[in-house]
Amino acid sequence: MEHLTINGVTLSRLLMGTGDISKFNGMEMLDVFAAAGGTTIDTAHQYRRAELTIGEWMAARGNRSRMVIMTKGAHHDDGSPGARVNAEAIRKDLYESLERLQTDYIDLYALHRDEPGTPVGPIMEELNRHLAEGRVRAIGASNWTYLRIQEANDYARANGLKGFMFSSTNLALATANEPRWVGCESADVATCQWHESNGLPLLSWSAQAGGFFTGLFSPEDRSNADMVRVYYNEDNWRRYERARALAARKGVSAMQIALSFVLNRSFPTGAIIGPRTEGELMDSVEAMGIELTAQELEWLDLKREELSA
Structure with missing residues (x-):
């Protein structure tokens, strides 16, 4: 299992997602993940059952x-109505998460959504208070644009505070037609260039694009409305065919190629996965060993037409 470090916290580059933990035997899958060398578990205040489990x-x-x-924490649709990216909501959600998780500290704490236009100063001051008091070890932003993260980090730097230490947006081989959920952000070309320039780690949710590369979907099968809405487009089907071709050349699966596309970037990345079986988990672990060249990454992403033999 490969690792990366964020503000002194060493984490596995595969993160076990728990948003759907109620759909399977959560403790059993966590056991399998830990036995495979996984150390990092992704959850949220909004995933109440997951945090308790x-x-x-x-x-x-x-x-x-x-x-x-x-x-x-601080999701816009989690409890009290109205604006929630503020000190009061952050504090409430953090303390409740600590209680549910039966711990006195969170390793990586992220704001679940952004509210563009909200002043970043009070947000960064609140997060820094919890850093200083040991309740969190690293702070990050989930579904914030890179411009907002930069704004927050500029404020932190100017005021002697610590800025965001990681981002968690969607990064996948299949590009989204529209946000999968309200308020979500996907890493576009400009976002990736920004991460390359400063080395801020990106922990990708839906790194495998909801299973788009499993072979279970086709342009003709439009039975899954969410997949059609988010991922069905001509370029993604071309990416799928290229992933299949490269997988055949390397003796792996298209799904593993899609995951390795996220893990083989020029800036630090992690991938949040949601395996339903031990086999799916081990496929993801094995994908960590697949090396993709810059040329292969560009070809998969339709940035070049030819791939050298």
């Missing part, structure tokens, strides 16, 4: 010190 699992296994927890 993770807390119960860590207490039962006695492994809190070995695990890295990433949770998120």
Whole structure:
């Protein structure tokens, strides 16, 4: 299992997503993930059942010190109505997450959504208070544009505070037609160039594009309305065919190629995965060993027409 480090926190580059933990035996899958060398679990205050399950699992296994927890708060649709990217909501969600997770610190804490136009100063001051007091070890932004992250980090730098240390947006081989969920952000070319310029880690959700590269979907099959809405377009089907061709050349699957597209970037990345079976998990672990050249990345992403033999 490969790792990266964020503000002194060493995490596995594969993160176990838990948004759908209620759909399978969550503790069993967490056991399999840990046995495979995974250390990092992604959850959120909004995923109440998931946080409770993770807390119960860590207490039962006695492994809190070995695990890295990433949770998120201040979602716009989580509890109280109205604006929620503010100090009060951050504080409320963080304390409730700590209680559910049965821990006194969060390794990676991210704001789940942004509210563009909200002043960044009070937000960064609140997050820094929790950093200083040890309740969180690293702070990040989920579904913030790179321009807003830069704005927040500029404020932090000018005021002797620590800025965002990671971002969590969607980054995948299949590009989204529109946000999968309201308020979500995907990493476009400008975003990736910004990450390349400063080395800020990107922890991608839906790194495998909801299973687009599994072979379970086709242009003719439009039964899954969400997949059609978000991922069905001509360029993505071309990316799918190229992923299949490169997978055949390397003796792996198209899904593994899609995941390695995220992991083989010129800036630090992690991938949040949502395996339903041990086999799916191990396929993702094996994908970490696939190396893609810059030429292969460009070819997969339709940036070049030919791929050298």
